[in-house]
Amino acid sequence: MDPSLRIRAVHLAVSSLETSVGFYRSVVGLELLSEGSEVAVLGTPAGKPLLHLTRLAEPAPAPPGSTGLFHAAILFPDRRALAAAAKRLTVAGARLTGASDHGVSEALYLRDPDDIGLELYADRPRDAWPATPAGGIDIFTAPLDLYDLLSTDHEPGGAVPPGTTIGHVHLRVSDPDRSVRFYRDVLGLDLVAEVPLAAFLSAGGYHHHVGVNAWETAGGRPAPEHAPGLRLVEMELGDGEAIERLARRLKAAGVEMVHDGDHVALHDPDRIPLAFEAA
16 A cells, blocks of 8 residues: 555534534534535635535434444644643533543544544654564553643644644444455555454554454444445545556455546445545
8 A cells, every 4th residue: 555645534424514513613623614505524724624524314323233433533733732622622511432542642532413433633753652572563542641631731722733634544344354354455554453353554654544343343234324424534645656556456356446547436345435536
């Protein structure tokens, strides 16, 4: 896989566009870039889209055990920006579902109005990432010192900083071994770490661009179309040649896809839509 791969944007279907836009603006701090009666786009103050929200006409909850999105992870450029986000969550009265130190990063977890999982995080410098005895990246989970984070000097403000991105997506899958075979052996990502019923994969030495788990979804099926949740993960590669190389890999593996110039669209084994475009 092209080492410059990154997550460009995530598309979500929501039950109330107005409610979700309000949440992502006031609680998460994203800027509203465009809004219509059916679709809204939110992103950074620099105009970079990160989330595309589409209103569902007749929403209904997904059945328990459905595959799809575990969380979308918004990556802040530094710890000061994450501290500002933590302060914003506190002022908004948002309820955290978790706060973790992963060694490679510090992360806050919460859920949006449709119970869609979100992670807000900041990476530690790469030279400070813990290593496994075999020389790999050691991703662990320990309690995050929220008091220390909130006491960090930060710039006050209601919006995310311009350098904010989607750092990774973590997916709920039916068979993590099958997902690893697809994301590693077909797409070409590196397997960084595995834990029971979960795995983390990346390009370019990152700790992970894609996480997969079957902690609650082993043998599960995709959520129905009327359920709020993930509709597309947009990924970006360095150039058109990287797209061509990916298309050749997919063709050799017999994966059904749409290849149109600098764009490739496909589904993973759990029917999660993915799109790759050239930068």
